[in-house]
Amino acid sequence: MFESAELGHKIDKATYDTEVPKLREDLINAQFNLAKKAKFPVIILVGGLDGAGRGETVNLLNEWMDARFIQTHGMGEPSDEEMERPMMWRFWRALPPKGRIGVFLGSWYTWPIMNHLQGHTKNAALIRSLERARRMERMLTDEGALIIKFWLHLSREQQKARLKMLEADPKTRWRVTDRDWEHYKMYKKLRNIHETVIRHTSTAEAPWLIVEGADPRYRSLTVGKIVLEAIRKRLKQENIKTSKVLAPPLLTSIDNLHILKSLDLSQQIEKNKFSVELEKCQGKLALLTRDPRFSNITVIAVFEGNDAAGKGGAIRRVTGALDARYYNTIPIAAPTEEERAQPYLWRFWRHIPRRGRFTIFDRSWYGRVLVERIEKICSESDWMRAYSEINDFEAQLVRHNIVVIKFWLSISKDEQLHRFKEREKISFKRFKITEEDWRNRKKWNEYETAVCDMVDRTSTKIAPWTLVEANDKDFARIKILKTLCRQIEAAMKKN
């Protein structure tokens, strides 16, 4: 795989000096067109061997291009903030929006490679993390991103020569560290790992481009030209997103029975029993979240449900038991402009809390397979792929000790009508009922189908859905509090 990148490619100074001005002009123009049309982001990964010129390449791209539209991320050691969140969080927060270029020096490949090189992980674990990278990139390209992955390579002799050269020059000496020489000693091992990485993650949608790093002029011109060509080629393509759905249709119930119908919505709790239970449950939750062991976990509670099912009231009963410094409620409404310029899951990733925190999502990433599906805000292919993307997302959270607790608050169609009318009568509740609520109500059956598909496809052992019978608000609140306590307790015992 590295054959072509060990040939001793070279560009002479005269050629370089002639070509660069034109290339820079073209790059700036391409960038400008990209920003103007703003239909997709460009993600450039720069990986490779120590001394192969990764840093110089990134600096050069910055120098050549318009700084307003390009941003560089040196992904070195993760910060405290980052360590307390799943590994991918730091990349999500750094993703460029549509129309912009993000350059990553070090990427989601860096730590899997380092961990494996240092013997912390076995081959199987390396390959699993590579598969996760593959899926991440597939999601990004499905969302329209242009991913350009450069791998800067050197032969063993070239690496030695480069490191020596950098050391000899007082201006660059600081760039050669002990770790670089250690890695040089492990050249063969590292090269084998790199080959595994490239073989597993060079896909049709995001292939690795291996560039020989020994000659700076060759390297720079090659990288610059590829970036230019890639942006130009993509700008010519209309309508980047694939809209074809190759899958068979999802199951629909042919006997009129489905999980929501299996709920006994008549369940209630007596008023005075409720006050006792509420105090007990809130007290327990308060204790649990103040337990020292809670600092090792994170809780994310997701609230979804029919309109007027009582999400708000239930959430208030939960937050009533929590310490205001450690919880956060995220109400999810229509995405902002900034959020629309990013892949779908971006606006949820940004709210993923640190350790020891409790975050409540009032509506969530499930919007895509509920309202966005029904109202055709996204295409069929978008919501079809969302199921597995959401499962991947939640698996990342769970792997990072995050307890994901998901509630669907279910009320009957009659109860909803009753509540809508109540709301219209009471002046201080009137703001809670809108034309949209009445419109959604007309699509009751479609929403039911979407909820069943959602539960079937995303209720997993690691992040199960809890269906809450919510015709009686108090019954729902107690069930929610008990579920939270039980799942937090279980998670703390595991740690």
Add this chain to the structure above:
Amino acid sequence: MFESAELGHKIDKATYDTEVPKLREDLINAQFNLAKKAKFPVIILVGGLDGAGRGETVNLLNEWMDARFIQTHGMGEPSDEEMERPMMWRFWRALPPKGRIGVFLGSWYTWPIMNHLQGHTKNAALIRSLERARRMERMLTDEGALIIKFWLHLSREQQKARLKMLEADPKTRWRVTDRDWEHYKMYKKLRNIHETVIRHTSTAEAPWLIVEGADPRYRSLTVGKIVLEAIRKRLKQENIKTSKVLAPPLLTSIDNLHILKSLDLSQQIEKNKFSVELEKCQGKLALLTRDPRFSNITVIAVFEGNDAAGKGGAIRRVTGALDARYYNTIPIAAPTEEERAQPYLWRFWRHIPRRGRFTIFDRSWYGRVLVERIEKICSESDWMRAYSEINDFEAQLVRHNIVVIKFWLSISKDEQLHRFKEREKISFKRFKITEEDWRNRKKWNEYETAVCDMVDRTSTKIAPWTLVEANDKDFARIKILKTLCRQIEAAMKKN
């Protein structure tokens, strides 16, 4: 994930009897349209729990549909023939051609699940095999296939009841084996494994459809309707293949240096030294392939090269050393009608030999990234994804103890001209030179680029390319024989 499939779905007899005749008629019509248009194959996987009605479902589909256009494969214990080839071989040979339906009772999921249940594999190995299944299915859907994956499920109570019921009836008693009851005892463990399988392999292009298996009428009607809807929906879609290429362009050499130019084509061997060497090398190869350890491996040698580079002559020098009972030469020309109705790699999978065999491919699966790319026989997205599909394919071969040895025979443009003219002069060689050869020659540079991309993207540690300097035919022959001996020796030592 199994929530909806444990509700006790039921269809009463009257409804069933009313609906089935119409459904059967529709299915037959859909099948007929499928066969007529013949643009894609339908692959139906039927998996699930023992006693959930997998066999009955498959029988029913056969009963309901036109037998000429549907074929069922009960993938039980692999045969000797199958055991001696990579696991996927048996599935490749059973794939339905375009316009036909193939039903698989047991699939590429069966053995990974069984091996894991019985403790032969760890979780990481299970997940790796699931990732391979994911890639296989992605390849199939990229090739246009419609994949419908049914998972027949039962709750623990339902499974017990079903097994007891089947046992009580003398007509069905034989279907309940000790293994079924053993699996029943492991219900919870099995259910967890199944959940892992479904979570990892329910993709946007090939989602699992979980069907409750307890009531035969519900199950049959659901499966029948899904198959019907899926075929109808797909028949409505024009142009199934995605043609968009989201990737950046591949690297092109900007300094006019590439791997083919780095070869020293002037290398030669003297005539009398050649005879001695030839005898020595052929003798060694003869001994190696007759060594008892050879029966544990398989050799696949791939010959690609410029037109007139001397592939035929080189192959004859190799086969001259082999036992005719154990080798096979596969010349690859344009695909037959039967081959065109299958995914691209099908025509190579069919020739994968058993253990202890030596197979020579005179041209190969690399046609897609060479002639098909240059002559635009396939789309850019097809050859772009071919690199990783080929790497996956060869990784499967290597995992099965197959030694994959790949030669590119390289001659200079001048030498080719010389040989073309020679061939035209000599009457018994004239058949070897055609108009097409002259046409290809005009695209010399394009072919060079394609060869470099091919080597860069598919020369891996597990299946490396050997570039052979072939201006001197004898030199090339000796290099090829030596490479074969060295690689076979290394593989036999490893085993």
